[in-house]
Amino acid sequence: MTGTTPTAWQQRIDTLLHALADARRDAAAAQAREVALLAEAVEIAQAMAQDAGGPTSVADIPMRSLAAQIGAAARVSDRTVQKHMSDAVVLVEKLPATFAAWASGDVSRGHVRVLVETGAAIEDDAARAVFEDAALGVARRETPGRLKPAARLLAARLHPIPLQERHTAAATKREVWVRDLDDGMAELIAILPAAIAHGIRDRIDQYARRVVDARGAGPGGENTGDSSQGGAPDATSSTALLPHPDTNSHNTHPTDTRRISEVRADVFADLLLTGHATPETTNDAIPAGEAIIARVQVTVPVLTAVGADDAPAELVGKGPIDTATALRLAGTATGWDRVLTHPITGNVLAIDRYRPSDHLKRTLRVRDEHCRFPGCRTPTYRSDIDHTTAREHDGPTELTNLAHLCRRHHTLKHHSAWRVRQTPDGILHWTSPTGRTYPDHPARTLVFTTRGTEARPEPRPTPDPTDF
Known part of the structure; x- marks a missing residue:
């Protein structure tokens, strides 16, 4: 298409965008239709179990059998199908407005996943309806990633139990454990209060970026494709803080080609094992023992x-x-x-x-x-x-x-x-x-979208809508 005018290119792109929007709407409608059918399958299985009677120990056999039939037809594990059936009932019965918005193509599967995760736990029907109305207003104009924190905050405001009480109970589940992986690797996993977890992540990231900045351009300075916490690719690779086969003490610049994600892991290990990210191979540009304070807003x-x-x-x-x-x-x-x-x-x-x-x-x-x-x-x-x-x-x-x-x-x-x-x-x-x-x-x-609605169920008093 050499010689095509800019206007012709714009028309072609506009046609493409219209087609993509239609395809996404059709896909959303098809996905919602599948969910409706899975919810209907649950109704059928429950009715079959009720008609059959029999001991409670086998009451779920019709559900298992129907899930196995669907799985065999779709070449999917019957356990996966049964979980999807349960999820479908939650969506259709507890969040009908969300399901309707999905079926009409107003929101995507990603939006629906966020709304189910954040809203399904609200037990009061009236409060959950308020949540749906407010959160869908955000979902129709924002990505799932932007929707999630707004939806979580809205759900917290509508929950009948104050967040402080729920946090106190959840904090008793703090834990650290190791899960072994292949090739001599392992995952170190921790459950922590959110502010502490994000503060740790930020402090590690600051150290890693200081190392990158101190090194400047070098062999590893190309974009590695690793994603930072903000979601954008990092522009540079990293220098190491832990000993590395390609490094010499106080001379880590020339041959270190590790990604920034690897440096973050090294910093994390140093901070836990030595109390600071200053092993022998640390670059001179990073003062030993320098405190970096985590940023949490x-x-x-x-x-x-x-x-x-x-x-x-x-x-x-x-x-x-x-x-x-x-x-x-x-x-x-x-x-x-x-x-x-x-x-x-x-x-x-x-x-x-x-x-x-x-x-x-x-x-x-x-x-x-x-x-x-x-x-x-x-x-x-x-x-x-x-x-x-x-x-x-x-x-x-x-x-x-x-x-x-x-x-x-x-x-x-x-x-x-x-x-x-x-x-x-x-x-x-x-x-x-x-x-x-x-x-x-x-x-x-984004979270100030409950105008003109009642906000909280009993036993907590219903606030004035302007509180939002």
Whole structure:
């Protein structure tokens, strides 16, 4: 198709996008239809068991038999089929609005999985319906990855048992164990409070990136394809912190080609075995014993902080955490921000602190939480602050003209036909090269979607909708 005009290419791409959207809708409808049939299979098996009577020890034989028949026809394990049958009943009976949205192609299997994981545990039917209505509003415009923390926070707010009580019970299940793997390897697995687990991961990542930065460009500097915690590929490989066959003491740069994921594992081992990531092969550019503090961003409702409410605190971008941990982190922080949000929409209206510094940057961090290109979750501390309307086009340096973009999407904005405009409420309206528009809402507003609904079941009192 040499010599094709740009308009012709755009028309072809637009046709392709329409076809892909139709295919995805058809696929979603087909997947939902399969779930409906599996739920119907459960009804048939239960009716067969009731008609057959007999001892309770064999009451599930009709279910097993039907699962085996379906599995044989589909070339799938009957155990897998029976689990899918149970999951289908949960979805169809407990989350009917989610099932309907899936059947109509409004949401994908990934969205449905998130909503089932977070909402099915809500026992009260009215509260679960409130959750569905609010969470589906987010699901229709966000990726499953962005939906998950918002849905978890919504579910926590609607749960009849306060999060603090549930966290106290869950914390008794803290554990560390080892699972042996092949080729002389093993997994070290730990169950920890979320704030601690993510803090550990961040501290390890900081050490690893310091090593990469200290080394600079080298043989291992190519993109390794390893994904960081924000979901974007790392631009570099890494230098080792543990002894390695390709390294010599204090001369690790030339031949070390390990990926950053390998360095993270080495740092993790060093910190646990020696108390610090400073073995003999550590590069001189990393001072021995230097403390790196983990970065954990926590949002605590002011009424919760003063004990007047039990609305859950949030580990930003991950979901709810218990109030006691959140307050302890806030109490030991070197500084913390007071965030004023709209009582209905959740839009960030203002932010301040006792000793203001870099006011605008802090406001943007709180508002955005991650890169503002649709679907991207790269955290703000690894993103650039971009002028929506460029400075050379008289774009002002103010909140309504700034947003975080990761390097990948910052480059895309400036070197492709993608265009973006920002409205006063912080929504970025992205326009693709073929003219399609994709709104990206500030992360803070995703969980403020229960307007005009009752929020909590008994025995807890129902709050005013504006609490959300």
